[in-house]
Amino acid sequence: xxxxxxxxxxxxxxxxxxxxxxxxxxxxxxxxxxxxxxxxxxxxxxxxxxxxxxxxxxxxxxxxxxxxxxxxxxxxxxxxxxxxxxxxxxxxxxxxxxxxxxxxxxxxxxxxxxxxxxxxxxxxxxxxxxxxxxxxxxxxxxxxxxxxxxxxxxxxxxxxxxxxxxxxxxxxxxxxxxxxxxxxxxxxxxxxxxxxxxxxxxxxxxxxxxxxxxxxxxxxxxxxxxxxxxxxxxx
Numbered sequence: 623x624x625x626x627x628x629x630x631x632x633x634x635x636x637x638x639x640x641x642x643x644x645x646x647x648x649x650x651x652x653x654x655x656x657x658x659x660x661x662x663x664x665x666x667x668x669x670x671x672x673x674x675x676x677x678x679x680x681x682x683x684x685x686x687x688x689x690x691x692x693x694x695x696x697x698x699x700x701x702x703x704x705x706x707x708x709x710x711x712x713x714x715x716x717x718x719x720x721x722x723x724x725x726x727x728x729x730x731x732x733x734x735x736x737x738x739x740x741x742x743x744x745x746x747x748x749x750x751x752x753x754x755x756x757x758x759x760x761x762x763x764x765x766x767x768x769x770x771x772x773x774x775x776x777x778x779x780x781x782x783x784x785x786x787x788x789x790x791x792x793x794x795x796x797x798x799x800x801x802x803x804x805x806x807x808x809x810x811x812x813x814x815x816x817x818x819x820x821x822x823x824x825x826x827x828x829x830x831x832x833x834x835x836x837x838x839x840x841x842x843x844x845x846x847x848x849x850x851x852x853x854x855x856x857x
Contacts, residue, residue, distance in 0.1 A: 623648070640800035688718075718739060787839050
């Protein structure tokens with residue numbers, strides 16, 4: 623990975639991206655740099671600390687060739703037995719587009735690839751919500767001490783309100799785990815019944831929650847969060 627790319631990953635950290643997301647970006651970009659070096663004879667120079675020379679050298683046609691290479695070849699250069707799926711291809715091209723967009727916004731490249739790179743369309747797959755009966759079973763499992771020793775049951779009683787709150791938030795908002803564990807007490811608006819979080823683009827949003835979730839949050843906060851402003855769902 624070239625030195626100048628560190629700025630991009632510092633930006634992702636600032637945007638509170640999860641470790642899994644960072645690893646995926648790193649894999650995608652490492653693959654792109656390897657392709658440029660082996661197929662385009664374009665490799666970032668150690669003297670190009672801003673990355674401008676390398677970024678400006680990449681054309682839209684280069685990225686189109688890269689897209690086709692991803693679709694039909696494995697990372698070791700062997701032909702795929704079947705083309706890369708549209709969803710996997712879209713993710714990798716989204717990473718590349720975000721990379722170029724960041725450096726264009728920072729004024730480190732005149733390239734417009736952050737806008738021009740095309741991402742394959744992925745058919746929308748509707749997710750079916752859990753049935754009320756399944757939700758009930760899920761909450762019963764959270765609260766149950768069946769099969770536990772007396773010591774285990776005692777420890778469970780201390781964390782059951784936390785686990786109940788976690789499941790309630792997940793069911794209401796579909797929030798990512800990395801966002802949930804970073805919730806601060808100030809992020810919870812009990813007046814409007816909403817939790818401040820961020821969308822996939824890093825924009826602040828307020829996710830609405832129902833009354834059951836508000837009550838679960840109150841119960842957990844009363845038990846565990848009286849001396850700290852942090853929600854501490856990760857503990």
